[in-house]
Amino acid sequence: AQTVTQSQPEMSVQEAETVTLSCTYDTSENNYYLFWYKQPPSRQMILVIRQEAYKQQNATENRFSVNFQKAAKSFSLKISDSQLGDTAMYFCASYLWGDGNKLVFGAGTILRVKS
Amino acid sequence: DAGVTQSPTHLIKTRGQQVTLRCSPKSGHDTVSWYQQALGQGPQFIFQYYEEEERQRGNFPDRFSGHQFPNYSSELNVNALLLGDSALYLCASSLYGFGEKLFFGSGTQLSVL
Numbered sequence: 001a002q003t004v005t006q007s008q009p010e011m012s013v014q015e016a017e018t019v020t021l022s023c024t025y026d027t028s029e030n031n032y033y034l035f036w037y038k039q040p041p042s043r044q045m046i047l048v049i050r051q052e053a054y055k056q057q058n059a060t061e062n063r064f065s066v067n068f069q070k071a072a073k074s075f076s077l078k079i080s081d082s083q084l085g086d087t088a089m090y091f092c093a094s095y096l097w098g099d100g101n102k103l104v105f106g107a108g109t110i111l112r113v114k115s
Numbered sequence: 116d117a118g119v120t121q122s123p124t125h126l127i128k129t130r131g132q133q134v135t136l137r138c139s140p141k142s143g144h145d146t147v148s149w150y151q152q153a154l155g156q157g158p159q160f161i162f163q164y165y166e167e168e169e170r171q172r173g174n175f176p177d178r179f180s181g182h183q184f185p186n187y188s189s190e191l192n193v194n195a196l197l198l199g200d201s202a203l204y205l206c207a208s209s210l211y212g213f214g215e216k217l218f219f220g221s222g223t224q225l226s227v228l
Contacts (some may be wrong), residue, residue: 004157026189043203045158045219091157101171101214102148103207105157 002027002094006106013033013082014114020067021077021109023092034068035103036077039100040088048090051075082113116143119220121206127226128196129138136191136223146170147189148217149181152203164189165211193225200225 013019025034036048051059051068058066063083067076073108079086092106120139121141128134142146146165150158162184178194187208193200203224207217 011133043222043224045207047217050215057154093157095215101163102160102173103150103158103217104160108155 002032002096002104004092004094004106005106006092006109008109009107010110010112012114013079013111015082015084017082018080019082019111021079021090021111023075023077023106025073025075025092025094027073027094027095027096031097034066034075035095035107036064036066036075037086037091037093037106038086039091045091046113049077079111084113084115087106087111087113090109116160119206119208119218121204121220123219123223124221125224125226127228130196130198132196132227133192133194134196134203134225136193136206136225138191138206138208138220140206141218144208144210144218145187146209146211146214147183147187148207148209148214149189149191150207151175151206152205152222153199154202158205158217160193162211163214196227198227201225 005024032053034051038046038048049061063080065078089108092110093103122137148163149161152158163171167183178190183189203222205222206220209217
């Protein structure tokens with residue numbers, strides 16, 4: 001079974017600064033994907049970034065990048081040049097082929113960007 | 116191109132009642148998954164439908180059931196509602212075999228009084 005743990009219930013950052021959200025996961029398999037989703041007050045679940053476990057290179061999407069440490073089972077999200085619109089709940093999630101083909105989510109981290 | 120649409124957006128029911136939530140997948144998608152998101156928690160997988168059959172199921176009681184129609188749209192039914200069923204219900208669609216590329220709807224907020 002998969003588990004995903006986000007140990008930071010809340011984080012805050014000043015506008016234009018950098019913040020890192022932490023995530024650890026537990027799976028014994030090799031073929032999986034990891035994700036960060038953003039959920040603003042609109043409740044829409046928005047994909048921020050995706051990482052294939054077989055790729056050693058860390059994924060990046062504009063101001064968003066990850067630090068994927070496979071051996072440590074760690075998958076942190078770095079947001080650079082934080083913007084007020086980044087204020088949201090952020091979820092880390094894993095997807096394991098063969099394990100029900102479902103996403104397993106962490107409990108989430110509330111990120112507040114302050115002006 | 117419409118994304119995943121869910122209806123209704125909000126719903127209020129009383130304990131013991133039954134509820135039906137609806138989802139239309141993104142154009143071109145044939146697989147629908149349902150998730151329950153309790154307040155302050157991450158979504159939890161309920162079940163997945165493909166070719167009008169339930170393919171996978173999470174740890175939810177039989178009070179939760181679903182259906183998929185030939186046009187790939189789906190319904191989630193919950194019988195004998197409990198207070199603990201109050202949550203945001205998210206629908207997600209994908210192409211079968213590409214479950215890592217999920218698109219989510221905005222959800223239905225269910226309140227059970």
